[in-house]
Amino acid sequence: MLASWYAGVYSSVIKSENLSNLISQSLTCQTRSVKNSDIFVAFITDQGMASKLLSSLCSSETINRQYGEVTVQWSHNEQEIIQYVGKGIADLALVKENVMLAFAAETTYRYQTVAQYKDYSTYLISLKEKPELTKQYLWGKRLGLLDYPSSRSGHIVPKGMLNDLGISESSMEIIYVNSHEALRDLLAAGKVDIISSFWKDKDEQRFSANYRTPIKTKVSGSKWYLKMETQNTDLICEIQSILQTLAMQTQSDYYSQLQLNSNDCNLSSLSHDVQLDEK
Known part of the structure; x- marks a missing residue:
């Protein structure tokens, strides 16, 4: 039923992209690996955090080694959620758990939960x-x-x-x-x-x-999912570090609370009480 329901140096320039006849909003930057054709795609539902996330990703040494470009996409549109998450286009996604369950995306595309917000x-x-x-x-x-x-x-x-x-x-x-x-x-x-x-x-x-x-x-609170097609532990630790730093720096109640999933990165999770602002 859920699947049927869902189916019903920075450039930092907002642009429109056409993906299967859907108009999306995104921010894009090039990394130092100019000859690398791999693109790291992040999908979120909040436009306000897009530029900060892009900046953090594009200044990451790990991202710069592994990718040639970074795109941060944002939308509340269910059709775009299907495109980016249901079809496994996003490498990093901030979505609700029921989205992943509806499309069995964790199994199909090997998405792994790296962080989440409180219930x-x-x-x-x-x-x-x-x-x-x-x-x-x-x-x-x-x-x-x-x-x-x-x-x-x-x-x-x-x-x-x-x-x-x-x-x-x-x-x-x-x-x-x-x-x-x-x-x-x-x-x-x-x-x-x-x-x-x-x-x-x-x-x-x-x-x-x-x-x-x-x-x-x-x-249940929204979760950050990272697509793990390989055992890319450097990427997991780097993404968790980026998300933790953003949570510590934000003024938003929604993003100030972050719980990191356990791993071998030795990053301490945050523990402030919060009410989600984009629930």
Whole structure:
């Protein structure tokens, strides 16, 4: 079912690429190995981290030895997820675990988890009352959701809840936006009655923790996957080091928390509490 659902020196210049008639956004740089035709492709869902990731990859000695070019691709589009992850094009990918399971990509393309973010909870959040998970309460409500189906807390989990309760989308006014922050702005402005999202500490500056109701309390965090067609241990350790450094330097709650998977690299993982900002 998941597979069917998903199937429904720097140049640093943003460009459009045509891949199977899909328009994608990417950043690209050349390494010092100018005669090397191998391209290291990273696929993520967040444009904001693309340039930092590109810079780190292109300054890596390991990447410079092994590849002639680096491309960082970003998109929320399910068709592009299929292209880059489902078909094994990406060497490094930040995606949800259910994507890998849907396409059996770990087995087919030998993707290996190198790092991940913590599990989290999905809530219905209201401005003036505690939401109820009942058909009677939700009927006719204005609900704010994310407009990309790959988001679990902003799309998948609440849609599943509505289905379980026997509530059709036509019986509610569903307003779609493109970020969790936009959901919060809708709620604060009174343009929706409830939103579906995660909860972070700074939300208490705008909303009451008493007016949130958990829909699902254990949603797995996104994971970094590295394609390992050979026993390239230098690459694993280098990628983990890069991701750890980015996590330590970022100001984002989402990327500041990183758990490295155990290996022989002797890198210590980070252990700060966090709420994911792109769940």
